[in-house]
Amino acid sequence: MELPSAYILHLTLASVAAVYCLLGYWLAFGKQSWMWRAGAVCAALAILVPIRAYEPLVFFALMSLLFLAAAGCQSLLLSWLQKRRKRISEINSTNVASSRPRFQFRLHDLLGLTAVIGVAAWMTRTLLREQVLLPWVGTLLSAVVAAAITLATIGLLRGPRRIVSGAILLFVVGVSAGYFLWLHHLGPMAPSVEYIVGGDLGSQLFEGNLGPVLGLLVLFVMFVLFLVAFFSAAREIQPKEAKPKRRKLWQVLGVTPCLAWLSALGWVYVQLLSYPQPPAKISDRPNSLPLLVARGQALESLLGVQTRIESAEVIQLSKEPGFILIPWDADLIGRRNYENKLLVEVQAVRSISRGLDAQATILETTDPDLAAEHLLAIVRIGSMFQHEGLMIHGLFGIAIDSVGETHLARLRRRFSLPKVREIMAELETIEKTRDHADITRDQLWYSLNDRWAFRLDQVLISGTDRSANPSYFHYGVAVKRGVCMTRLLLIDLALRSYHADHGEYPHKLDSLAPQYLTEVPLDPFCGKPFVYRPAAQDFVLYSVGGDGVDNAGTFGPQQYIVSQWDGYDLNLDAPRQ
Numbered sequence: 001m002e003l004p005s006a007y008i009l010h011l012t013l014a015s016v017a018a019v020y021c022l023l024g025y026w027l028a029f030g031k032q033s034w035m036w037r038a039g040a041v042c043a044a045l046a047i048l049v050p051i052r053a054y055e056p057l058v059f060f061a062l063m064s065l066l067f068l069a070a071a072g073c074q075s076l077l078l079s080w081l082q083k084r085r086k087r088i089s090e091i092n093s094t095n096v097a098s099s100r101p102r103f104q105f106r107l108h109d110l111l112g113l114t115a116v117i118g119v120a121a122w123m124t125r126t127l128l129r130e131q132v133l134l135p136w137v138g139t140l141l142s143a144v145v146a147a148a149i150t151l152a153t154i155g156l157l158r159g160p161r162r163i164v165s166g167a168i169l170l171f172v173v174g175v176s177a178g179y180f181l182w183l184h185h186l187g188p189m190a191p192s193v194e195y196i197v198g199g200d201l202g203s204q205l206f207e208g209n210l211g212p213v214l215g216l217l218v219l220f221v222m223f224v225l226f227l228v229a230f231f232s233a234a235r236e237i238q239p240k241e242a243k244p245k246r247r248k249l250w251q252v253l254g255v256t257p258c259l260a261w262l263s264a265l266g267w268v269y270v271q272l273l274s275y276p277q278p279p280a281k282i283s284d285r286p287n288s289l290p291l292l293v294a295r296g297q298a299l300e301s302l303l304g305v306q307t308r309i310e311s312a313e314v315i316q317l318s319k320e321p322g323f324i325l326i327p328w329d330a331d332l333i334g335r336r337n338y339e340n341k342l343l344v345e346v347q348a349v350r351s352i353s354r355g356l357d358a359q360a361t362i363l364e365t366t367d368p369d370l371a372a373e374h375l376l377a378i379v380r381i382g383s384m385f386q387h388e389g390l391m392i393h394g395l396f397g398i399a400i401d402s403v404g405e406t407h408l409a410r411l412r413r414r415f416s417l418p419k420v421r422e423i424m425a426e427l428e429t430i431e432k433t434r435d436h437a438d439i440t441r442d443q444l445w446y447s448l449n450d451r452w453a454f455r456l457d458q459v460l461i462s463g464t465d466r467s468a469n470p471s472y473f474h475y476g477v478a479v480k481r482g483v484c485m486t487r488l489l490l491i492d493l494a495l496r497s498y499h500a501d502h503g504e505y506p507h508k509l510d511s512l513a514p515q516y517l518t519e520v521p522l523d524p525f526c527g528k529p530f531v532y533r534p535a536a537q538d539f540v541l542y543s544v545g546g547d548g549v550d551n552a553g554t555f556g557p558q559q560y561i562v563s564q565w566d567g568y569d570l571n572l573d574a575p576r577q
Helices: 003-029 034-046 052-083 090-099 106-132 136-158 160-184 192-197 199-206 211-236 245-272 291-301 305-316 332-363 369-384 391-410 418-433 440-452 452-462 472-501
Strands: 531-534 541-544
Touching: 003 034, 003 090, 003 136, 003 211, 003 245, 003 305, 003 452, 052 106, 052 136, 090 391, 106 245, 106 291, 136 160, 136 211, 136 472, 160 211, 192 332, 211 245, 245 452, 245 472, 291 305, 291 369, 305 332, 305 369, 332 369, 332 391, 369 391, 391 440, 418 472, 440 472, 472 541
Parallel strands: none
Antiparallel strands: 531 541
C-alpha cells in the first residue's frame, strides 16, 4: 500500500471517529433539549446501518453511553462536594431552580422518548440479525480511550486547567498507544481497533509502509487534530454577539475547511451505499463434488481391492458435473464456519488425488491407458474446484489438477492413439468451460463478511479493480501457469496425433485446427502462439513464461515464481511444487 493511500485511510477513520465523539460529548454535556440531542445522536448512529457499519455502530453507541456516564458522575461529584462543603452559591441555586422545568416529563418528551426507543430497538434488532462479532472487553477499552482523549482535548481547548488537561491528554495517548502496540505484537490478541474496522482494513492501519508504531501514532494524532478542528469550528458557528469583520473573516476561514472535509466524508458515505448483492440461490443441479468429498474421507481407510473398487466409483463420479456450492444465503457465522470447514473438504479431495495418482504410478508400467483414466479423474476433480468457487477454491483446484496434468505430461509418449484423442477432447472441454469469475465472487464473498470495511477499501484505496492486490496478482500468475500447462499438454498431444496420421510433424501449429483441435490455443503469458520448432524425430514446444520474452528455450528450476521467472521459458517438463 502506498503512503498517500495509508494517510487517506487514517484521515477518514480519524475524522469520522472525531465527529461521533463530539456528538457523544454534546449528548452528555450539551445545553439544548435532551430530546433534540438524543434524536440527533440516534440519527447519526442509524445512518451507519445502510452502509453495513455494524461494528462502528456498536463502538460509537458504547462511547456515547460512556459520555453519559461521565456526565452523570460529574453531576454526582459536584452535588456531593456542594453538600460536603455546605456552600451553595446564589448563582448555582438559580441554575438548579431554572433547570428543574427542563427535566419535567411532558407529553412531547414522552413522544420523543418513544421515538428514540424505537430507533434504538430497530438498530438493536439489526445488530442481532447481522451477528456482530467483537471482542467486547477490547471494544470497551477502545471506547474508554476515545472518550478520555475527547474529554482531555476539550478540556485543553476550553480551560481553565489547560496544563492539567494537556498532561492528561499526553498520558492517555501515550499509555493507550503503548498498550495497543503491545497487544499488536502478541499476534492473536490484535488491537480491538483492528476488529472494529475489519480484519483486512484494520491490518492496513498498522502494517505496510507506515508500520505498526507509526500507523497507530498517526491515527491518534489525526484523531486529536480533528477533535480540535471540529470542536473549534462548532464553537465559531454558535450564535454570539456581533463581531468585527476581521473576526468574521477568521471565522469563515476556520469553518470552511471543516465543512469541506465533512462534504468529502458525505461523498464517501454515498459511495458506501452501493455494494454488490449476493447472487440468487442456485437451482438444484446435479453436483457430484459433495459425493466425491465423502468418498475421499473414506478412501484413506481402505486397502487393496476395496481401494480399487472405491477408485472406480470416484472415476465414474468425476465424469459427472460438479461445482463448488457457496452458502451465499448463510448468516455471518455460517459463512465463517464454512471457511473453517473448507480445509476438511480440501483434505478429503487431496486424499482422492493422492490415491488416484499412486494407483496411476503402479499402472503406468503395465497399462498406461488405464493409468491415464486415473489421471484424467484427478484433472476433472481439480476442474470442479475451479467452477463457481472463490479464489481459495481455485488455488486448491490448480494444485489438484496440476498433479494429474504433470503425470499425464510425463507419460504422454506412451499412450495409445485413441487414448491420446480422448485426453485431448477432455482437455479441450476443460479449456472451453473454464471459469473466469472466481475473483469477482471472492470480492463479493469478502464484501459480505467484512461488509463496510471491504467497500471502504474499494472506495479509498484499491478500487473495484483489485488486480494489483498481491493476493490476486499471485493467484493470477498461478492461474496463467495452470492454463499454460494445460494448453501445452493439449498441443503436445495434438502434435503427436498429427504425427501418427502423417508421419511427420506440421510446419505450423495452425495445421492442427480444425481436424485435431477446434482452435489452437495461445500462450496466456503473451497472447501469442506458443514457440514451436518441428524436427524429424521430435519437436520443441514451450511458452515464453512470465517475463513474456523468448529466451531461446532456457528452462529454470522454478520458472513459475514471479521473482525468478526473468530469463526463463516454460515447458511441460517444468518441475512441480
